[in-house]
Amino acid sequence: MKPLAIEARGLGKRFRGMGEPALEGVSFSLEAGSRLGIVGNNGAGKSTLLKILSRVLLPDSGEAFLRGRVASLLELGSGFHPELSGRDNVFLSGTLLGMKRSEVRSRFDEICEFSGIGPAIDRKVKDYSSGMYVRLAFSVASHLDADILLLDEVLAVGDPGFQARCLQRIEELGESGKSIVLVSHHLDSLERFCERALWLERGRVRMEAETPELVRAYLDSLRDRARGETPASDPELRKGSGGWRIRQIRLFEEGDVRESKPEETRRGAPYILEIEAQGAEETLAQAAEIGLSLNFVNERAQVVGSLDSLRSGVWFEPWGAEGIRLRCRIDPWPFLPGEYVVRARLSLGGRLLDKLEGGLAFRVLEESWPKVVRQGAVEIRATPFP
Amino acid sequence: MAWRELWDARDVLWSLLLRDWKVRYAPTRLGWLWALVQPAAAILIIGWVFGRFRVPQGGVPSSVYLASTWALWQYFSTVVVQCSQVYVQNAALLKKVHFPRVVLPLSKVLGALPELVLGALVGMAIASFQSPFQWGWLASLPIALAMAVVCSLGLALVVANVGALWRDLGFGLPALIQLLFFVSPVAFGAQRLKGIPGVIWNPLLPALDVQHRLWFGAHTQLGHGEALWVAGLLLIGGALWSWKLGPQLGAQL
Numbered sequence: 001m002k003p004l005a006i007e008a009r010g011l012g013k014r015f016r017g018m019g020e021p022a023l024e025g026v027s028f029s030l031e032a033g034s035r036l037g038i039v040g041n042n043g044a045g046k047s048t049l050l051k052i053l054s055r056v057l058l059p060d061s062g063e064a065f066l067r068g069r070v071a072s073l074l075e076l077g078s079g080f081h082p083e084l085s086g087r088d089n090v091f092l093s094g095t096l097l098g099m100k101r102s103e104v105r106s107r108f109d110e111i112c113e114f115s116g117i118g119p120a121i122d123r124k125v126k127d128y129s130s131g132m133y134v135r136l137a138f139s140v141a142s143h144l145d146a147d148i149l150l151l152d153e154v155l156a157v158g159d160p161g162f163q164a165r166c167l168q169r170i171e172e173l174g175e176s177g178k179s180i181v182l183v184s185h186h187l188d189s190l191e192r193f194c195e196r197a198l199w200l201e202r203g204r205v206r207m208e209a210e211t212p213e214l215v216r217a218y219l220d221s222l223r224d225r226a227r228g229e230t231p232a233s234d235p236e237l238r239k240g241s242g243g244w245r246i247r248q249i250r251l252f253e254e255g256d257v258r259e260s261k262p263e264e265t266r267r268g269a270p271y272i273l274e275i276e277a278q279g280a281e282e283t284l285a286q287a288a289e290i291g292l293s294l295n296f297v298n299e300r301a302q303v304v305g306s307l308d309s310l311r312s313g314v315w316f317e318p319w320g321a322e323g324i325r326l327r328c329r330i331d332p333w334p335f336l337p338g339e340y341v342v343r344a345r346l347s348l349g350g351r352l353l354d355k356l357e358g359g360l361a362f363r364v365l366e367e368s369w370p371k372v373v374r375q376g377a378v379e380i381r382a383t384p385f386p
Numbered sequence: 387m388a389w390r391e392l393w394d395a396r397d398v399l400w401s402l403l404l405r406d407w408k409v410r411y412a413p414t415r416l417g418w419l420w421a422l423v424q425p426a427a428a429i430l431i432i433g434w435v436f437g438r439f440r441v442p443q444g445g446v447p448s449s450v451y452l453a454s455t456w457a458l459w460q461y462f463s464t465v466v467v468q469c470s471q472v473y474v475q476n477a478a479l480l481k482k483v484h485f486p487r488v489v490l491p492l493s494k495v496l497g498a499l500p501e502l503v504l505g506a507l508v509g510m511a512i513a514s515f516q517s518p519f520q521w522g523w524l525a526s527l528p529i530a531l532a533m534a535v536v537c538s539l540g541l542a543l544v545v546a547n548v549g550a551l552w553r554d555l556g557f558g559l560p561a562l563i564q565l566l567f568f569v570s571p572v573a574f575g576a577q578r579l580k581g582i583p584g585v586i587w588n589p590l591l592p593a594l595d596v597q598h599r600l601w602f603g604a605h606t607q608l609g610h611g612e613a614l615w616v617a618g619l620l621l622i623g624g625a626l627w628s629w630k631l632g633p634q635l636g637a638q639l
Contacts, residue, residue: 015637055484056636074482083409095401096483 003067005148005179006030006053010062013048013203022048023203026062032147035180037194037211039187039218041357044200046183050074050152053181068147068179071098075152077137082126086117086136089125093140107143114169115139135162142169149173152183167192187215187301219299222341222358244279244290244346244353247323249360254329265362267379270331277316277324277346277354286348287316287324295343296335303343304378305334334379335364388486388629395486402493407500418504425505429456429512436573446517446602452573453513454523454601455594457505459572461498461534462590463563468494469542470549470559477639487632488625491546495539502534503527513601526600533593537617541589543624547631550638571595576608589617 007029014021023045030036038046051057053064054072079096080089090111094104104111112121115136125133151170167189174180174193184190190197190211197214199207207214254270265271275292292309309315309326319325342360346353411417433449469491473480476490510523549555569585571578576595579585592610631638 051481051636055633056481058633058637070484072484078483079479081405081409083412084405088404088408092401092405095397096479096485098485099397101397101400 002031002033004029004065005032005034005068006036006064006066006181008049008053008062008064011049011052011059011064012061013045013052013057013059021203023052023059026200026203026205028198028205028208030179030181032067032179033177034196035174035182035194037190037197038181038183038200039185039190039197039214040200040206043202045203046200047074047152048203049200050150050181050183054150066148069098069145070148070150071141071144071146072150073097073141073152074150076134076141080125080133080137083124085124086121086128090121090136090140093137094144097141097144098146099144103145111139111143114142131162138162138166138169142166142173146178148179148181150181185301187219191215219301222301244277244348246344246346246354246356246359247276247278248274249342249344249356250274251360251362254331265333265335265364267335267337267364268332270329271333273328273330275316275326275344276319278322279324279353287318289348290316290324290353291347292316292326293345293347297341297343299339304340332379332381333364336379337364337366339363392486392488395489398485399489399493399496402489403497406493406497421501421504422508425457425460425508426512428460429453429509432456432573433512448573450513450516451575451598451602453509454526455509455572455597457502457509458530458534458593458597459567459570459590460505461502462538462570462593463566464498464501465495465538465542466545466563467559468498469546470555472546473550473635473639474553480635480639487635488543488628491542491628492539495535495542499531499534502531506530520601522600526597529600530593530597533596537589537593537613540617540620540622540624543628544620547624547627550631550635566590571598575602580608586612587616589613589620592617 009027011023011026012021013023026045026049028036038049040046048057050072051074052059053066054070054074056072056074077089077093079093081092084092087108090108091101091104094111095101099107115121115132115138117132117136120128120132121136125136128136170180170182171193180193182190182194194211197209197211198205199214199218207217209217251265251271251273253265254272273294277290292307294307295303296305296307298304307330309328312328314326314328316324316326340362341358342362344354344356344359346355411420414420416423429449429452433447433452436448436452472490472494473487480487506527510519513519513523545555545559566588569579569582569588570590571594575598576591585591586609591608591613595608595610
């Protein structure tokens with residue numbers, strides 16, 4: 001058996017003023033040279049766990065042992081100062097993340113080259129575009145000389161091209177024998193990199209298993225929750241300033257009075273989407289200003305498309321007592337066969353009123369003819385162009 | 387353990403010092419000239435006011451008195467004010483990166499030393515207009531530097547911790563600094579402080595009084611023992627407190 005790089009025993013953490021503990025009785029271990037992914041909803045305790053492992057937070061109970069040099073990346077560009085040049089920031093951030101200045105110096109050319117910043121390295125960082133900033137920050141981070149790397153969501157930034165290079169770089173680091181803990185919502189990348197994964201729910205370990213098995217179980221639970229009769233009842237799926245609440249999201253094929261099996265849809269058919277929300281009576285007049293945005297998430301937890309009501313020119317209207325309703329037609333239904341979950345947000349003038357994770361789940365049925373090659377998630381239609 | 391970790395963080399300290407020095411005057415037009423202009427203006431203005439009121443200084447002009455200690459006073463007050471906010475200002479860093487937290491107040495204590503040297507040189511230049519230049523003034527500089535760090539380090543650590551736990555400090559500090567100005571021998575000799583209760587416990591007293599003695603040979607018969615005890619206790623207390631509080635700062639801020 002390989003030696004352990006990380007051993008966590010019964011980690012617990014409670015923040016002041018919070019009822020539920022952020023973390024409770026979390027134990028796991030990581031063999032040297034292997035990679036562990038961590039998944040869970042927002043607020044499940046992923047970041048808290050990573051902060052305890054990086055020694056930014058002290059646990060209230062339990063212990064964590066990390067053997068070897070640790071580099072933790074809880075954000076990109078830690079310590080970056082806008083008034084300093086890219087070069088100075090590489091040294092500053094590099095030393096803060098645990099390198100010696102001599103080590104940064106010996107790796108400087110490599111860091112600079114990976115970032116692709118070129119001569120702009122001597123310009124002030126405040127003049128950088130956000131893309132350049134992120135590229136430089138990741139370059140510093142990925143050249144840390146550590147035995148254990150703790151990474152939080154750092155993959156979720158930058159343009160797709162750079163993201164791919166980041167993933168490749170992390171893969172290289174993993175192959176070079178470093179132990180990695182990766183927190184990410186990108187289930188795809190977790191499956192690619194991590195042999196094992198840990199699923200946190202409300203501060204506890206819900207499951208620890210091989211990654212493919214765990215991802216399957218995690219997605220199943222997301223879908224199960226979305227299919228539930230009363231999505232509003234689970235407070236973990238709700239966020240927002242209150243006042244307004246999404247009561248129901250319904251989907252049916254146009255002209256289908258029976259509303260048969262709403263969660264089984266056909267690609268290309270016209271569909272009616274109906275959303276009801278509830279709020280205080282005195283705010284009913286605002287109904288037309290309330291915006292609805294829907295994200296359609298596939299089984300890989302990727303957002304494959306979104307709908308913005310105000311931009312589409314559809315509005316909420318008063319509906320029943322203390323209620324508003326929005327109905328709109330989506331024609332043709334653009335999704336390719338697969339399973340989808342809808343994430344809905346209500347907002348008023350930029351302020352989030354309510355957010356509902358998985359208020360609706362549906363499946364798009366396989367078609368017998370014409371046979372669809374299941375690549376991607378959205379159908380792109382073309383018509384002849386003279 | 388703690389020492390080892392602090393020693394390993396020396397490169398972090400150096401990076402933070404370089405950052406502060408490069409950034410401090412970066413958006414200004416005069417840049418580091420401000421480190422000369424500021425003490426010169428303060429010495430001339432306050433010296434003129436004290437001169438008009440004819441505060442007796444044993445034959446030494448007020449501005450010369452001020453010239454000998456102004457840079458030191460400026461150093462103390464700057465370091466204390468900066469340290470009171472150092473953890474709050476770096477909260478984002480403290481919540482994301484692990485390093486020995488005392489590096490931050492340390493970087494402020496060391497980071498203000500260039501201004502201390504430049505300000506002291508400005509003081510000497512101004513003094514030499516009104517009284518013959520003495521080489522002893524230059525010799526007093528290294529002593530001033532050492533005393534400044536010794537007398538301020540403990541205070542800086544304590545103030546940094548207090549500032550992290552109670553934001554009120556930011557509002558109360560200006561008044562405290564003003565009080566400290568009038569119970570410290572800055573614009574006048576330490577003999578004028580005799581009789582003020584508790585003044586011998588002022589940790590800044592030795593550094594300032596030693597300058598006056600070196601410059602003017604003034605014998606104030608004011609002991610430094612008590613004040614050095616206070617400075618030492620602040621240092622030990624501040625270090626122990628920081629050692630205990632440091633790892634918790636990520637959750638406190």
